[in-house]
Amino acid sequence: MRKKKRSRIEEFGYTLAFADTGDIGFYSKEVAPLIEAEAEQKEFEPFRLDTVPIGESFRLSAPLIVWFEITRYCNLPCLHCYVEAGPKRTNELTTSEIYAVLDQLKAKGVFSIVFCGGEPFAHPDFISIVKYAHELGFVISIATNGTYLSQSVIDEIPREECVVSVSLDGTESHKKMRHLTTYEETVEKLLLLKKNGIRSAVMTTLTNSNLAELQEIFEFTSQQDLFFGITPFSPVGRGKRFPHLTPGRNVAQSASPLYFRNYLDRIEKMQRIGLCVQKFLSFSYKLSHAMQREFCGISLAYISSDGEVYPCSVCMSARKYSAGNLRQLSFAELWDTSFNDIRAVSFKDFKGCANCEIGSAKHACAGRCPVMSEIYTGDPFLCGASEFLKEANRSNGARIAAHLQSVESGDG
Numbered sequence: 123m124r125k126k127k128r129s130r131i132e133e134f135g136y137t138l139a140f141a142d143t144g145d146i147g148f149y150s151k152e153v154a155p156l157i158e159a160e161a162e163q164k165e166f167e168p169f170r171l172d173t174v175p176i177g178e179s180f181r182l183s184a185p186l187i188v189w190f191e192i193t194r195y196c197n198l199p200c201l202h203c204y205v206e207a208g209p210k211r212t213n214e215l216t217t218s219e220i221y222a223v224l225d226q227l228k229a230k231g232v233f234s235i236v237f238c239g240g241e242p243f244a245h246p247d248f249i250s251i252v253k254y255a256h257e258l259g260f261v262i263s264i265a266t267n268g269t270y271l272s273q274s275v276i277d278e279i280p281r282e283e284c285v286v287s288v289s290l291d292g293t294e295s296h297k298k299m300r301h302l303t304t305y306e307e308t309v310e311k312l313l314l315l316k317k318n319g320i321r322s323a324v325m326t327t328l329t330n331s332n333l334a335e336l337q338e339i340f341e342f343t344s345q346q347d348l349f350f351g352i353t354p355f356s357p358v359g360r361g362k363r364f365p366h367l368t369p370g371r372n373v374a375q376s377a378s379p380l381y382f383r384n385y386l387d388r389i390e391k392m393q394r395i396g397l398c399v400q401k402f403l404s405f406s407y408k409l410s411h412a413m414q415r416e417f418c419g420i421s422l423a424y425i426s427s428d429g430e431v432y433p434c435s436v437c438m439s440a441r442k443y444s445a446g447n448l449r450q451l452s453f454a455e456l457w458d459t460s461f462n463d464i465r466a467v468s469f470k471d472f473k474g475c476a477n478c479e480i481g482s483a484k485h486a487c488a489g490r491c492p493v494m495s496e497i498y499t500g501d502p503f504l505c506g507a508s509e510f511l512k513e514a515n516r517s518n519g520a521r522i523a524a525h526l527q528s529v530e531s532g533d534g
Contacts, residue, residue: 124259124282124283125259127157130184131231135153135174136154137149137233138153139397140163140396140397141396142163144396146397146402149171150169150171173412181457181461182420184231185457186233186421187236187406187421188235188425189422189425189434189435190236190238190425191239191425191426192214192215192242192245192248193240193241194207194208194210194211194239195240195244197241197267197269197302198301198302199300199360200289200300200301200360201361201363202299202327202359204436204439206360207241210240211427213428215427215429215448219429220247220251221251221254223425223453224251224260226448226453227260228259229454233260233402234260234397235255236262236263236264237262239427240427241269242264243266243269244270249278252264252284253278256280256282256284261397261398262284262399263286263399264279264287265325266286267289267300267308268303269302269307271314271315273318276315276320284320285321285322286315287349287351288322288324289308290312290325291335292305292335293305295331296308299327312346313346316348321398322349323349324343324351325353326351326352327352327354327355328373329355330355330366330367330370330373336380337380340380344387347391350387352377354368354510354511354514355368356436356494356508357497358436358439358497359439371510374509374510374512374517375513375517377514378514381514385518385521392404406421406422407486410486414468415465415467415490416433416464416491418491419461419465423457424438430448431444431446431453432444433445436491443464445460471503472490472495472504474505475505487507487511488507489505489507489508489512489515493506494507
């Protein structure tokens with residue numbers, strides 16, 4: 123039986139996540155008796171906090187989400203792979219060490235895990251690992267290229283609070299970017315997941331030339347009631363070798379209607395499900411906007427297959443801001459004593475924001491990342507937003523603002 127709510131104590135009170143509704147929030151210390159009494163969600167609402175104190179090195183008592191790369195091995199040589207996956211590392215965590223790390227994450231109060239790689243299903247013990255994580259009570263997402271999915275594998279995947287996210291990068295572009303798998307093969311795996319009642323999502327990478335193909339994929343996901351996500355290509359990892367794939371400002375303008383349709387589609391789908399990793403991620407974005415700083419190392423962490431702990435996947439890809447290794451210190455020790463450098467970075471530290479149209483606090487610009495800023499400009503505190511991201515933020519923000527105003531006025 124999965125828990126109806128997750129709770130953990132923070133310096134300011136509690137973080138609570140409710141399974142039935144998927145609501146996540148901060149609450150005052152007065153809710154302690156309600157937690158003990160297994161009270162209903164409505165009884166907690168008078169104690170929900172609208173603000174929490176944000177200090178110089180603010181962090182939650184544990185991440186909301188941990189990305190756990192259990193192997194660097196992958197059977198596909200994807201052009202845009204952020205970890206340059208391929209051969210297995212010689213010093214990867216053993217299966218027993220992975221179990222021990224999962225125990226540490228549970229003890230620390232982590233709510234959700236994204237199993238990634240490499241290709242997680244390529245790990246010989248992955249099914250046992252994901253089952254163990256599910257038994258511990260984690261909300262789970264599995265990021266996969268789909269090639270290892272078969273009926274026998276799917277039969278073993280947990281059903282409750284577990285989403286399988288499958289990469290699909292276009293009808294024609296998919297094979298060009300991944301070489302050893304096709305659009306048709308991946309769609310077949312997605313339909314097999316659906317047939318077996320496993321909640322799944324399609325994760326796409328937008329390049330400078332595959333927008334029309336992604337629009338077609340979105341239509342497919344809408345028809346099949348699958349989640350759909352878009353990530354713009356970034357010149358990180360293996361992607362540094364193929365900068366020409368980076369989408370530009372003109373692509374952002376053309377992609378804006380698709381982003382907006384996906385925004386509405388995601389809202390509708392999220393209302394029908396309980397807890398999932400995407401809800402923890404959405405809450406982290408809201409927290410980032412409220413704090414005016416990145417959430418990496420504050421509500422998110424990434425564990426590499428060699429046991430190194432980073433604030434996020436981008437930091438891991440660039441090998442920046444490492445907290446240390448789990449073979450030397452426990453996850454709790456690393457989380458509590460490290461990351462002070464990146465936690466102290468606030469949006470006001472970015473010099474490029476002052477003269478940027480999306481640099482104001484009202485814009486939830488995701489480009490204020492010191493790693494991406496250094497990649498794009500050579501300066502970690504100038505601007506980490508590509509021309510695509512700037513235009514996407516502006517045009518999508520305008521569409522969403524108009525929609526929300528319409529809803530509030532009763533016209534939408």
